Each structure stands twice: as structure tokens, then as C-alpha cells.
Amino acid sequence: MAATCKAHSFHVNSSQKQFKWNNAVTPILTVDSGAEISFDLADGGNNQITDKSTVADVENFQNDLADPIYGPIYVNGSEPGDVLKVEFLDLQCAPYAWTAILKGYGVLAEDFPEPYLKIWDLSPEQQAKGYAVFKEGIHVPLRPFLGVVGVAPAEPGDHDTIPPQDTGGNIDCKYITQGSTLYLPVKVKGALLSCGDGHGAQGDGEVGGSAMETPMKARLRLTVEKGKLWLRSPHYLTNPATMRQAEVLALGEYGCLGIDSDLFQASKKACRQMIEWLVNTKGLTREEACILMSVAGDLKIVEAVDMPNHAVSMSIPLSIFVGPQYRDEGAAAKL
Template structure:
């Protein structure tokens, strides 16, 4: 399948605010902190169309030359993004040993945001910028670091985009290298990184997620769904990155189908009073879809991440519906799935899917 790439400034741009992934609009390997200056300022309720860049194809272990790298997979120059070429060729001061791989776009200041508020980030639209992606497994990374990759080098698997008989876009992977048989899987574009700046003047590493959000890799956050984040600094200083075309819960190989997106995100503020009334005292990210409330838990230890998520879910049900803790605990055991968001980002993530329909007869507090 081929379609025209969404080069910087070209093609569909949904909102009046547009932020390309060029120049001072990006950080590479680090996330914003309180001392960073915003590259855009918006009002609560505004939508911003943002270009995001995948790190796959621009990293050093892939040659830091996306033109050459993607040409090796049969991609012509027309379908390689100009902003990817530019950042790979730049002298951006990224320390390969100390910094993460991700390119993030932002930060965006939301007028009036202050610590104690919640910032709601809704993915309004997610448009693929290219018709391909990459899935990588790197040495001593992933769920099976002692087993894969079998060699010392990076294994990066190229995945093309095609259409199924119903016209839906799918990812395509070979069953054997160079063989005729392929596996096809549905695409569900989302942002692996959505976050707010941390306090202080030290930019966090881009890989481990936390209370600030960041690299949470929750694949439910597709178009139409939202993430709530506790604001840590004045203006929130929000950012996005780590675009995916698809990801399974766990993201076991290290990356999923990583590929650049043009997204439109709506930014809305909830005051501290409204936030407490709707969700209780959130200490970390909370996702929301049409079907589910999705509290999260994170820790270096997966067992502890599950425990944090269960506690967050009990607290949420108490704050929103007045549910007694022992009854919430019982309900969660009987009716709620706890999913592994990812196990590959140093800090492991777990999220719960609480069905909103189950509480149709219970008025929110």
C-alpha cells in the first residue's frame, strides 16, 4: 500500500494550531522539566495538530541515516520524512549512553494550569505519516534479554502497511525472511508518550514512565480516548511522542510497530476541586475510553506495579461512586481485567479496565 507521506507542513492539518517536529520543537532522549520554555501556548479546550517522529530508522545502531536505512527496505526517497532526515543529520546533543531513544514534540503550555490540577489530553485524530514501520529487539532489552536477539547486534524488523479485503489498514510481517508467507495484523495508532513536565531543572530520561506520564505505552489510547495527568508545574508543559501503528500489551520485544504519526490532541484543564470530585487524589496517569476507566500502576517490579494499580482502582471507585474498599476489591476481582501495559521500559506498567457500563445505575458522587 502506498499513500503520500505527511511531510512537515504538507497534507492534512486539522487544527488552527500546528506544531511540526522540527528545530526547537523537539527533545531527543529526554522529557521536559519546569525550566524548559514552551514552544506553543494554548487555552484549555484548544486542539493542536502535532507531528511526531519515530526513533526507529534514525538511531545509531541503524546507521543514523534514515534515507539509507529505509532504502535498504525498498522505500524510495519520497516516502522518507524530511524531519527524520534532519534530526538524524543534526548535531543534537544527545548522549547515546545516558539519554533515551525517543523524539518528543513540545512542550506546550496550557494557560492557567497549576500544580494540583489535572490535564486531560484527548487524542482526536492519529494519521499515519508513512506506509511502513519498524519493530526492534536490542541486546539485553525486551522480555527475554538473555535469549533474544540471538546475536550481539540489533534486530530491526521492517513492517509494511497494506489493506485487508474490507479496506482496513493492516501491518504485514514475513513468517520467514524473504519467504512468500506473511502475517497480517490490525493497526491501531496511538502515542506511547503523553506527558507533563516534572518539577525542578533536570529533564527525565525518556524511557521510564511515571507520575508525569511519559512512556506509558497504553495501547487503549487510540483516537477518541483520553489521558488524565496530575499537573506538576505551572502551565503543565505537555508533550507527545513515541508514535505507534500497533502494539500488543506487554510490548515484549522492546518496541512495537513504531512509525511516525500526525496527531491532533485536545488539551483540557480540570481544577483541583473538580479532579478530586471526579477521580479522587490521583498520584499517576488515568486513561479513559468510551467503555473503560483505566487506572494505572507502575514499578520496577511487576508485582508491585500490579499492587499499585489495584490500589489506584480501589481509590478511584471510592471517589467516583462511593464504593466501600472491600466491595471495590471484590468487584475488581470478579469483573475487571488487569493488563500489562509494557515490561520493557525499566519501570513496568499495569493498567485496569473498569467497565463504566457496570455502574450505570450508580450516580457519580
């Protein structure tokens, strides 16, 4: 029988994980509504890549070990039709992160058949600066969040942890940072919450297939809410203090539009154009451009109603280019 606790007297460690959603799994912990739980989480790759890794580790990456979830946690008083309110009280990155081009992953997977790896310095001193260094002159703002947070689906059996569902899971929503709140529709008694997949930063879409992947320590508060029968998918409330949108967009952004009758094809076109812009105006390699787009670029639907075609934008905030080599007159003229 799972232990019952209140507050954050129970710590979920990095060994208490699953690789499938399944509402028949015995919970590792039973808590009352309002309890705070701390987690020690491996990264979304299950720590297959570390700060000592090389591209060989990317070549040997095992997809079936990706996106482990930590839990499940049974919340007393939660019933199907309720909502589980998840408050993100604290999120702490490890001293390093990684971003990789993995075979078969990403919006442009067919364009990048060869593996690639970027290791990020997230030492306490670097985190205190509020950004990670992509390369000299390019700084990516840090905004830690958990890519995977969800409750068990109603349907029996195993469910893959990689695709998101109406019950949450691998939603990869960069707006659910420390101080934010996520609302999840409960489908089974006890809710059975699990989480994982720490990120130091990510662009909307995570288009390269990985973000700034990092092990993470997290502390969450879980509260059962009744009477919100209209909530049938994950909803969230952001924390303006950790969004930093005004600061990030202080110098504007550069965007590329992809136009197509298929939204995914439009997304591909927008991403390919952004890679061309980064290569031709910032001197990045195609692989560097893909990595930077994945952690700092935002994929957005800007037009969905003028059928048969749709417009998708991929944009990059210009504030990340802090070095003079990226902001001289020549570079500005190419804008």
C-alpha cells in the first residue's frame, strides 16, 4: 500500500519511474489535496546523455528509454470529472543541459540524418546570470519548466509517454514555469499524477526534437477542485514574473512564414526558411541553426481561417544576439 503524507514530507526519487501511462499501476504515494511533493527527476532522455557525453552517445540513444515519468501519485478525494490543480513551487536545473539532433525526431527530421550534440553550462554561476551561452555572442534566456506533467488516462492498458493527451503528459509547454499553475481533467479515481522531462529553455514547438534537456529538482502542490466540468483538456495560468516576454522581445523578433494547405507542411517551410536566415545572416552551421531554433525559436499559427492555405511563423528574438559580430551594420543590413 502506498504511503500517505501531507506537505512535502515525501521525496520522489529518480528511481521511481515508469515508461508508460497506465491507470492500473500501483501509486508510489498517496497524498491529501493540498499536499506538496518534491521530485528528483532524470532528464527526458533518462540521463543517457550527460555533460561528459559525445556525439557517439547520441548515435546510441535508446528511444524506448526516453520520457520517463515519475509517479504515479494518488490524490485523495479526486474523482473522474474533477480537476487537479498543479502549482509549480520550485524548479531547479542541474549544472548542465544538452540539446541534440536525434535520428527520427524533430519537425525537419528528414533534413538532419546525422546526429549532433550541444552541451550547455548551467553551473550555479551561469544560472544566476539568467541565460545560457549558445556560443560567443549568443545568449539564450533560461526559463525552466517540466515538459511532462499529467494524470492517468481513462482507457486501460499501456500508453506511450511521448505523445501528449487530453490528460496532459508530454505537453512541452514552456509557459508553465515556476509560479505557474496547470489544471488537468481527472479521468480516474485518485488522478494518478506523474511528471518529468526537465527543460532549462525551449522554443514553442521544440522543433529540433529536443530542448535544453536537464535533470531537475521540482516541488509541486496538488489540489483537487470540484465543479469544473467544462475543463476537458490541460489549461494553464502563467506567472508574469517568470515569463520575461517583454525583456526577451525588447529588440523585436525576426520571423519567417511558411504557407501551405497543411499546417505541418507550413511549419516545415517556416523552419527551413529560419535555418536559411540564421545560416546566411548569422554565420551558423545548419546544425547550429536547428539547435538554436529548437531552444529559442517560436513556432506559431498566425493564420488558420483563409482556407485552403494556412500561415505558420517561426520567429527568433533578436535580443539573444548580444555579440557585435551579430549586430554590426552588415548584419543589420541583411535584416
